[in-house]
Amino acid sequence: MSPTATQSPRNIVLNGLWRDNPIFRQILGICSTLAVTNVVLNTAVMCTSLTLVTALSCWTVSLLRNWTPRNIRMMVQTLIMGFYVIIVDLILKAYWPEMSRNLGPYVGLILTNCIIMGRCEAFAGSNSPGLSFMDGLFSGLGYSLVLLGISMVRELLGMGTILGIAMPFFSTQWDKWIIMVMPPGAFFTLATALWILRSIGVREVKK
Amino acid sequence: MNSVGHEVWLAVVTCFAAVFTQNILLTTFLGMCPFTSVSREVKTAAGLGAAVVFVMTFTTALNWLAYYYVLVPLELEFFRFVLFIIIIAAFVQFVEMVIDRYSPKLYQSLGIFLPLITVNCAILGASLFMVIREYRFIETIGYGFGSGVGWLLAILAMAGIRQRLCEARIPMGLQGPGITLIIAGLMALAFVGFTGVLG
Numbered sequence: 001m002s003p004t005a006t007q008s009p010r011n012i013v014l015n016g017l018w019r020d021n022p023i024f025r026q027i028l029g030i031c032s033t034l035a036v037t038n039v040v041l042n043t044a045v046m047c048t049s050l051t052l053v054t055a056l057s058c059w060t061v062s063l064l065r066n067w068t069p070r071n072i073r074m075m076v077q078t079l080i081m082g083f084y085v086i087i088v089d090l091i092l093k094a095y096w097p098e099m100s101r102n103l104g105p106y107v108g109l110i111l112t113n114c115i116i117m118g119r120c121e122a123f124a125g126s127n128s129p130g131l132s133f134m135d136g137l138f139s140g141l142g143y144s145l146v147l148l149g150i151s152m153v154r155e156l157l158g159m160g161t162i163l164g165i166a167m168p169f170f171s172t173q174w175d176k177w178i179i180m181v182m183p184p185g186a187f188f189t190l191a192t193a194l195w196i197l198r199s200i201g202v203r204e205v206k207k
Numbered sequence: 208m209n210s211v212g213h214e215v216w217l218a219v220v221t222c223f224a225a226v227f228t229q230n231i232l233l234t235t236f237l238g239m240c241p242f243t244s245v246s247r248e249v250k251t252a253a254g255l256g257a258a259v260v261f262v263m264t265f266t267t268a269l270n271w272l273a274y275y276y277v278l279v280p281l282e283l284e285f286f287r288f289v290l291f292i293i294i295i296a297a298f299v300q301f302v303e304m305v306i307d308r309y310s311p312k313l314y315q316s317l318g319i320f321l322p323l324i325t326v327n328c329a330i331l332g333a334s335l336f337m338v339i340r341e342y343r344f345i346e347t348i349g350y351g352f353g354s355g356v357g358w359l360l361a362i363l364a365m366a367g368i369r370q371r372l373c374e375a376r377i378p379m380g381l382q383g384p385g386i387t388l389i390i391a392g393l394m395a396l397a398f399v400g401f402t403g404v405l406g
Contacts, residue, residue: 030236030239030240034236034239035235035236035237075296078289078292078296079289082288082289082292083289085288086285086286086288086289089285089288090285104335104336104339105332105335105336105338105339108287108288108331108335109237109328109331109332109335111288111289111292111331112292112327112328112331112332113328114240179396179399182399183233183234183235183236183395183399184392184393184395184396184399185392186236186392187388187389187391187392187395188388188389188392190388191381191385191386191388191389191392194380194381194384194385194388195378195380195381195385196380197380198379198380198381198385199378199379199380
């Protein structure tokens with residue numbers, strides 16, 4: 001994707017959700033979120049926070065892009081991201097302390113998530129605030145879609161529930177794969193998802 | 208047992224736990240990005256791993272001091288994310304300059320990996336875990352060192368396996384990151400076996 005070309009909103013949506021999907025195209029930023037994919041609810045909260053932080057940081061970076069000296073832009077971007085991460089962390093702590101404890105350090109780790117830095121560098125630095133906000137939002141959504149899918153598979157196979165609600169077949173007859181909610185399950189599920197999505201992608205390119 | 212001896216013992220236990228039962232890469236998924244991209248060759252993996260061990264030990268200790276002597280008295284605990292990342296970035300920059308000045312040879316083998324480390328989630332993650340688990344100072348050093356060694360161990364094993372795999376026929380969609388994740392899963396499975404060893 002050329003960073004200078006102006007992007008149409010439609011392209012941004014498609015790029016974020018599918019063509020440049022952060023996870024299976026670029027394998028970026030799985031570190032901080034893969035760990036919370038064992039339960040759907042945790043993943044949903046984490047992904048919402050991440051999407052919000054990405055979108056708002058991209059917007060702010062883009063607003064300030066003409067005033068930021070080139071050589072300290074990384075530092076400025078990190079500070080902007082840190083600012084939003086702190087807000088998210090404080091809101092969670094104040095209104096949902098239980099969830100804040102579940103997520104542990106991972107909310108703070110949004111800060112080192114490569115996606116945000118990547119989008120800020122590649123897109124927000126050279127585009128208008130509105131478009132940058134959209135770009136951040138849809139990159140975040142594309143990322144969330146894949147992770148939500150993974151967490152659903154893991155919770156269903158590992159505990160027989162989705163969002164804590166018992167599923168008909170899986171909670172009764174299904175022999176629960178406890179390994180799916182443990183760390184190895186995350187690696188296997190993500191690898192399988194990558195395999196499937198990439199195979200579809202290859203076919204698309206061949207056409 | 209006197210209290211210092213006891214703390215050192217705790218630090219040793221924490222260190223072993225961080226290497227085996229709570230391996231930072233295989234159980235908490237931190238540092239995945241360089242893990243999937245830099246694990247093609249044993250030599251580069253070892254260089255990056257060594258740099259991680261070094262930086263992680265010192266930054267967790269520095270961050271502990273900054274957190275308990277600066278942020279807690281000022282009641283600014285929420286500011287830790289930004290402070291930690293600034294300390295890590297500054298430390299990495301500083302080490303880079305020192306190595307470059309005094310040991311050009313070491314700089315050539317380790318230097319290129321240092322900038323990569325600032326954005327390694329494992330480094331920040333170790334500092335955040337250190338705060339959440341309320342480690343004391345000596346324990347923190349043990350934890351930082353152990354986490355680094357655990358990461359080094361995982362990436363070395365991965366690089367070794369991947370070098371053997373380059374001749375293997377892997378399905379199209381699974382090449383590259385896909386197969387790396389599957390290997391990581393198998394390794395994580397092996398590490399699950401350590402659970403409960405240290406109580």
